[in-house]
Amino acid sequence: MSEKKTLATVWLDGCSGCHMSLLDMDERLIELSQQFDLVCSPLVDQKIFPPHVDITLIEGAIGNEEDLEKIHLIRERTRILVSLGDCAVTGNVSALRNPFGADAVLRRVYGEPAGTLAQVPKIGLPRLLNRVRPLHDYVHVDLFVPGCPPSADSIYMVLSELLAGRMPDLSGVARFG
Amino acid sequence: MSATPAVKTFVIDGVDASARPEQTILAAAREHNIFIPTLCHLDGLSDVGACRLCLVEVKGARRLLPACTTRVEEGMEVTCNSPRIAAYRQMTLQLLFAERNHVCSVCVANRHCELQALATSLGMTHVEIPYRFPSLTVDASHERFTLDHNRCILCTRCIRVCSEIEGAHTWDLMGRGIQSRVITDLDQPWGESDTCTSCGKCVQVCPTGALFQKNRTGGQGCKDPSFLPYLRTMREEP
Numbered sequence: 001m002s003e004k005k006t007l008a009t010v011w012l013d014g015c016s017g018c019h020m021s022l023l024d025m026d027e028r029l030i031e032l033s034q035q036f037d038l039v040c041s042p043l044v045d046q047k048i049f050p051p052h053v054d055i056t057l058i059e060g061a062i063g064n065e066e067d068l069e070k071i072h073l074i075r076e077r078t079r080i081l082v083s084l085g086d087c088a089v090t091g092n093v094s095a096l097r098n099p100f101g102a103d104a105v106l107r108r109v110y111g112e113p114a115g116t117l118a119q120v121p122k123i124g125l126p127r128l129l130n131r132v133r134p135l136h137d138y139v140h141v142d143l144f145v146p147g148c149p150p151s152a153d154s155i156y157m158v159l160s161e162l163l164a165g166r167m168p169d170l171s172g173v174a175r176f177g
Numbered sequence: 178m179s180a181t182p183a184v185k186t187f188v189i190d191g192v193d194a195s196a197r198p199e200q201t202i203l204a205a206a207r208e209h210n211i212f213i214p215t216l217c218h219l220d221g222l223s224d225v226g227a228c229r230l231c232l233v234e235v236k237g238a239r240r241l242l243p244a245c246t247t248r249v250e251e252g253m254e255v256t257c258n259s260p261r262i263a264a265y266r267q268m269t270l271q272l273l274f275a276e277r278n279h280v281c282s283v284c285v286a287n288r289h290c291e292l293q294a295l296a297t298s299l300g301m302t303h304v305e306i307p308y309r310f311p312s313l314t315v316d317a318s319h320e321r322f323t324l325d326h327n328r329c330i331l332c333t334r335c336i337r338v339c340s341e342i343e344g345a346h347t348w349d350l351m352g353r354g355i356q357s358r359v360i361t362d363l364d365q366p367w368g369e370s371d372t373c374t375s376c377g378k379c380v381q382v383c384p385t386g387a388l389f390q391k392n393r394t395g396g397q398g399c400k401d402p403s404f405l406p407y408l409r410t411m412r413e414e415p
Binding site for chain 1: 274278280281282283284287288293296297298299300301302303304305307308310311312313
C-alpha cells in the first residue's frame with residue numbers, strides 16, 4: 001500500500017472563511033481524510049511547519065512580515081502549493097487598505113477613535129507591510145483556486161484531484177468573489 | 178441591379194460564411210454562433226473598440242483588429258479562436274483587473290458583473306500582472322445613483338447610452354492613459370449635474386459595479402440593458 005500524502009493548510013492574512021468552506025465539505029471530508037495525513041493546520045496543534053509536505057493549501061494574502069517569512073519557508077518545504085481563495089489569489093478584502101498605506105490604517109484604527117491611551121500596539125506583533133499582496137507576488141504558486149470563499153465543492157474537487165496525483169483544471173469553474 | 182453585392186462572403190475560423198454589407202466581423206460571427214468575448218460592445222449602442230477583448234486575426238493584416246469596429250470585406254479570412262488570440266484575451270482581461278480595484282467579493286455587482294463572468298468563462302484563475310491598487314474616488318452626490326471609479330473599466334457604455342439614446346450627454350471621458358476617467362458634465366459632482374435626467378440608463382448598461390443604484394448593497398446590483406434594442410427599434414424610421 002502506498003504511503004498517504006501529507007497535507008498542510010495555512011491561514012495568513014484572511015478571515016478563516018476558506019477554512020470554514022473546507023470544513024463545509026461535510027461527510028466527504030471523512031472519506032477524503034483516509035487519503036492524507038494533516039500535518040500542519042490551524043485545525044491541529046502542530047505549530048512548526050514540517051520539512052516535507054506534499055500539498056499545502058494557503059488561505060489569506062501576505063500582509064505582514066511574519067506572513068512573508070512563512071511563505072518562503074512553506075514554499076521551500078512544499079511540493080504543491082495552492083493559493084486558496086481570493087485573498088491568497090488577489091489580495092481581496094485584506095488588500096482593501098492598499099490605496100491608503102499601512103500607517104494611515106493604523107492611525108485610523110488605533111489613533112483616531114481612542115481617547116487617552118491611543119497608541120499602535122507593537123510588542124510581540126509582526127509589522128504590517130505597506131501593501132498587502134497575493135502569494136504569487138513572492139513565491140511560485142502551483143494552483144490558484146479563486147472564490148470568496150471557494151465553494152466546498154470546488155475545494156473537494158481540487159483536493160480529490162491532487163490526492164489522486166492529477167492537477168485539477170479549474171477553467172470555467174473558478175470564480176472570483 | 179445594384180453595383181455592390183448584397184452579400185459578402187468570407188471565411189471565419191475555417192468556415193465559409195456570409196455577411197451583409199456594413200456588417201462587422203463581430204455581428205457576422207455572432208450570426209454564425211462563433212464566440213468572441215466583448216465588454217464595451219452592447220447591442221443598441223455604437224461601437225468604439227475600447228476594451229480590446231474582441232481582437233481577431235485577419236489574414237494579411239499586420240496587427241490584430243477589433244471585431245466590433247472592423248467591417249467584413251469580400252474574401253476576408255478571420256480567425257477568432259487561436260492560441261495567440263487566447264493569450265491576448267487573457268492579457269487584456271488581466272490588465273483590466275490589475276488597473277483598478279476590482280474586489281469582487283465586496284462589490285455591489287458581485288455575480289452580476291460582465292467582467293467577473295468573463296474571467297470565469299475565459300478560465301482566468303489569477304492575475305500575473307502586479308495590481309496597481311490606485312487611490313480612486315466614489316461620487317455618491319446623486320440622489321439615486323453612485324459612481325465608483327474603482328470598478329470602472331472605461332468601456333464608455335454610459336457615455337454612449339447617455340448621448341445616443343437619452344440625448345443628454347451628461348457623461349464624458351476626461352484625461353489620458355492611466356489618468357482617464359468618466360465624468361459628469363464638466364467634471365462636476367453627478368448630483369449637481371444640470372444635464373442628467375436621472376433616467377438610470379447608464380446604470381443599467383454599466384458592465385461592472387462602477388455605476389449602481391443607491392439602495393443596493395453587495396451582490397444586489399443586477400443590471401438589465403435589454404431595453405436598448407427595443408428603444409432602438411421603436412425609434413427607427415418606418
